[in-house]
Amino acid sequence: MFHALDVSFSRGKNPIISNANLELRAGELTVVIGPNGAGKSTLLKLLTGDLTPASGNIWFDGRALQQWSSRELAARRAVLSQSTTLAFPFTVREVISLGFPDGLQVRDRHAIVAEALHSFDLRGFEHRLFQELSGGEQQRVHLARVVCQLRSGATEGPKCLFLDEPVSNLDIKHQIHTLSAVRELLSPRIGAFVILHDLNLAATFADRIVIMRGGHIAANDITERALTAKILTAVFGVRMNVACHGEKRRVELAEGC
Amino acid sequence: MVMAVTSSWNSRAGVRGERHLILIPGLLLALVVTAAISIATGAVAIELFSLPGILLGSEAATVRDTVIVWSVRLPRTLLAALVGAALAASGAVLQGLFRNPLADPGLVGVSSGSVLAAVCTIVIGQNLFGSAATRLLPVSAFVGGLLATILLYTIATRNGRTYTATMLLGGVAIGAIAMALTGVLIFMSTEQQLREFTFWSLGSLAGATWEKVASVILFMALALLLWPLLARGLDRLALGESEAGHMGVNVQHLKRAAIVATALLTGVAVSVSGAIGFIGLVVPHLLRLVMSPRHIFLVPAAALLGANLLLLADMIARTIVAPAELPIGIVTACIGGPVFLWMLITNVRQLEG
Numbered sequence: 168m169f170h171a172l173d174v175s176f177s178r179g180k181n182p183i184i185s186n187a188n189l190e191l192r193a194g195e196l197t198v199v200i201g202p203n204g205a206g207k208s209t210l211l212k213l214l215t216g217d218l219t220p221a222s223g224n225i226w227f228d229g230r231a232l233q234q235w236s237s238r239e240l241a242a243r244r245a246v247l248s249q250s251t252t253l254a255f256p257f258t259v260r261e262v263i264s265l266g267f268p269d270g271l272q273v274r275d276r277h278a279i280v281a282e283a284l285h286s287f288d289l290r291g292f293e294h295r296l297f298q299e300l301s302g303g304e305q306q307r308v309h310l311a312r313v314v315c316q317l318r319s320g321a322t323e324g325p326k327c328l329f330l331d332e333p334v335s336n337l338d339i340k341h342q343i344h345t346l347s348a349v350r351e352l353l354s355p356r357i358g359a360f361v362i363l364h365d366l367n368l369a370a371t372f373a374d375r376i377v378i379m380r381g382g383h384i385a386a387n388d389i390t391e392r393a394l395t396a397k398i399l400t401a402v403f404g405v406r407m408n409v410a411c412h413g414e415k416r417r418v419e420l421a422e423g424c
Numbered sequence: 425m426v427m428a429v430t431s432s433w434n435s436r437a438g439v440r441g442e443r444h445l446i447l448i449p450g451l452l453l454a455l456v457v458t459a460a461i462s463i464a465t466g467a468v469a470i471e472l473f474s475l476p477g478i479l480l481g482s483e484a485a486t487v488r489d490t491v492i493v494w495s496v497r498l499p500r501t502l503l504a505a506l507v508g509a510a511l512a513a514s515g516a517v518l519q520g521l522f523r524n525p526l527a528d529p530g531l532v533g534v535s536s537g538s539v540l541a542a543v544c545t546i547v548i549g550q551n552l553f554g555s556a557a558t559r560l561l562p563v564s565a566f567v568g569g570l571l572a573t574i575l576l577y578t579i580a581t582r583n584g585r586t587y588t589a590t591m592l593l594g595g596v597a598i599g600a601i602a603m604a605l606t607g608v609l610i611f612m613s614t615e616q617q618l619r620e621f622t623f624w625s626l627g628s629l630a631g632a633t634w635e636k637v638a639s640v641i642l643f644m645a646l647a648l649l650l651w652p653l654l655a656r657g658l659d660r661l662a663l664g665e666s667e668a669g670h671m672g673v674n675v676q677h678l679k680r681a682a683i684v685a686t687a688l689l690t691g692v693a694v695s696v697s698g699a700i701g702f703i704g705l706v707v708p709h710l711l712r713l714v715m716s717p718r719h720i721f722l723v724p725a726a727a728l729l730g731a732n733l734l735l736l737a738d739m740i741a742r743t744i745v746a747p748a749e750l751p752i753g754i755v756t757a758c759i760g761g762p763v764f765l766w767m768l769i770t771n772v773r774q775l776e777g
Contacts, residue, residue, distance in 0.1 A: 215670065217669070217670075237670075237672050237675075238672040238674070240670075240672070241671050241672025242672070246670040248664075248666065248667060248670075251663055251667055254524065254661075254662040255525070255662050255712060255717035256712060256717055257716070257718075258441055261441065261716065261718060262663075265660050265662075265663065265671060266671050268672065269656060294441065316671060
């Protein structure tokens with residue numbers, strides 16, 4: 168559904184992304200990994216239209232990204248940014264409801280919100296003030312918001328969820344819950360693009376892994392083939408082993424590190 | 425005490441989101457009562473219960489009372505309520521635009537821009553168009569407010585983030601420049617014009633006419649046309665410009681609509697009553713302590729509370745040193761100044777961020 172063709176982006180004289188080619192497919196969970204400053208967030212911002220590529224093109228569902236209006240895009244894709252601040256004292260339910268399209272039936276809203284509160288373990292929080300929650304709780308509220316936006320959006324055509332480090336503030340239980348909830352959302356029409364730091368979470372939940380280094384896409388393949396000791400060691404500069412358990416992979420630090 | 429009230433309300437946060445259902449009708453009812461008291465109060469006391477008769481043109485009303493009510497008290501009361509509503513609503517929209525509860529048309533130089541344009545119209549316009557210049561006042565005050573808001577937004581917002589310190593300091597600078605230019609014009613002005621300037625700099629509702637009431641209603645109606653564009657967009661903007669964009673808001677349109685709406689409301693308020701400060705700052709902030717910050721409810725509630733407060737302030741202004749009259753800007757500053765300090769102290773963390 169999303170295609171990036173030869174996309175480059177730079178800030179001043181520093182190239183941030185160089186000649187990136189990427190395809191996101193509906194029904195797949197694509198996880199992006201890479202060291203700090205590899206260009207992961209910039210790639211996400213290019214794909215969501217926050218940034219415009221200096222050269223190259225991005226296509227969504229057969230149309231150039233800049234030809235989509237923000238309203239049309241909002242019905243088809245939802246975005247969780249890395250840091251978001253809230254200016255006024257909204258309740259959790261109000262924050263989650265911000266993503267709903269205008270004119271959505273009240274009954275539908277309630278059903279979608281109730282399900283999201285359940286998926287992200289937020290039951291009982293809906294009338295609390297967002298600003299009084301902990302960092303991890305706030306992150307889960309934003310996840311619930313973008314999931315509600317995506318679920319209440321267009322009823323036809325492919326849709327995509329973009330998450331920039333969605334589990335960075337979460338405890339281990341909620342990391343797993345959250346990524347499971349994202350996986351449950353996948354369908355033949357819905358894909359997800361997620362930036363993660365934890366390689367084993369990536370190995371557990373990803374269908375496809377994109378590895379970035381220095382603004383380049385160093386690898387882009389299904390999880391079993393992308394996660395190899397050789398490339399991880401080269402990209403992260405730390406010696407790593409990859410253990411195979413059937414289909415699953417587990418990344419470990421090599422001895423002597 | 426306010427804090428105690430606030431916390432007991434917050435502990436029942438379950439109903440917080442629905443509180444507008446009580447607050448808005450309550451404020452409306454309070455406005456009717458305040459307006460009636462305002463009409464009845466003054467140098468000539470008028471019995472409260474004779475008001476309906478006077479307003480409906482009953483034969484029992486004396487000619488004297490009818491004249492006082494219809495040509496003096498009623499336009500003044502309506503003007504105070506409308507100006508209060510316009511200032512509070514423009515404060516609420518401006519705060520939504522800047523994503524910051526410390527934005528106020530008076531503090532950040534929007535009113536000063538309007539005053540400068542209005543004074544320009546009096547001094548320069550009177551030479552060009554004669555007395556017709558007075559009719560241009562609302563329009564020129566709107567243009568002045570618009571330019572000041574655009575300038576401030578350009579200065580204070582970068583990459584979708586508004587910096588509180590830059591906004592407040594930029595506002596001080598814009599206000600200072602506008603005041604300096606206003607000073608130059610005052611230096612050039614005649615005796616008669618000089619008298620009019622006191623009115624602008626301190627704010628006053630004396631000299632209310634039906635024509636002024638009509639111009640405020642017209643400008644408020646224009647601002648109301650922008651309302652559907654604003655309400656949900658400003659809610660989403662609370663998460664930041666790019667988040668609002670991700671949720672389908674055309675952020676450029678939203679910002680333009682918010683700037684025009686603020687300038688319309690501030691401009692017309694300044695053109696009929698001079699620079700009255702703090703209403704736009706204090707009213708939305710107090711409301712957000714007790715009700716949902718969703719703009720679809722906040723802005724109407726702010727308009728109603730602003731109307732109530734300015735009516736009360738006007739009653740104080742015209743009775744406390746009777747038969748003389750205090751400029752109303754002094755009254756609102758006496759109340760609003762300390763509240764602003766309190767807000768600054770409680771918002772220290774956000775200011776430093």
